[in-house]
Amino acid sequence: MATWSAGLEVLIRDRSLVHIGLFLTALIDATGLPFPGRALLVAAGATMATGWSDVLTMTLAAALGATSGDHVWYAAGRLGAGDRITALYCRLSLASGRCEQRARSRFERFGPLAIVIGRFVAGVRFVAAPLAGSGAMSYPRYLLYELLGALVWSGLLIALGYALGTPGRALMARFGSGPILAILIALALAPLVIVLVRLLRRRRHGPGGRFARDAGV
DSSP, X not given: OHHHHHHHHHHHHOHHHHHHHHHHHHHHHTTTSSOOHHHHHXXXXXXXXXXXXXXXXXXXXXXXXXXXXXXXXXXXXXTTOHHHHHHHHHHHTTXXXXXXXXXXXXXXXXXXXXHHHTTTXXXXXXXXXXXXXXXXXXXXXXXXXXXXXHHHHHXXXXXXXXXXXXXXXXXXXXXXXXXXXXXXHHHHHHHHHHHHHHHHHHHHHOBSOHHHHHTTO
């Protein structure tokens, strides 16, 4: 435990490592895998930001990671794999049988704003980007809404953590990185809860990804 705490202390003091960590966190979150990316951004803002200038640079790092990850889905749409990607996401993410229908209806309802809204609703994001890439939206327009959504998403989460993080910073000042390590361990277990919830939804509504199964994906 002492070794882990010492390593975490180095991470917190090295701002470049913090920014790389935030970039990777947002990038992994964009894959759609069960991952507590949002919770980690809030935790980072609460414990690692020492001022609003840190909030700004941390936001930019996370937004860059989110935008990079979402471009994979946009590129899939450009290659004509939008329907397959959406169905495969629903299948691999353990979503229920309503996953594809709900995602498409949200995109049709909100239009380009679905790119922004999708930053907060994974089921919207993973159909919005492929549909945009398939011709529903030009790339300059997509990039505008994508950057806006990524900045708003990462900025709100990190700023929320910083604004509410006085107790977290007080713990750091008094006890070092031990409490933060405990929080990170708890967050690492969060995907298990997400998987259990999605399995319950599958049991109720059936598995998602019908298109993927019909196409032999």
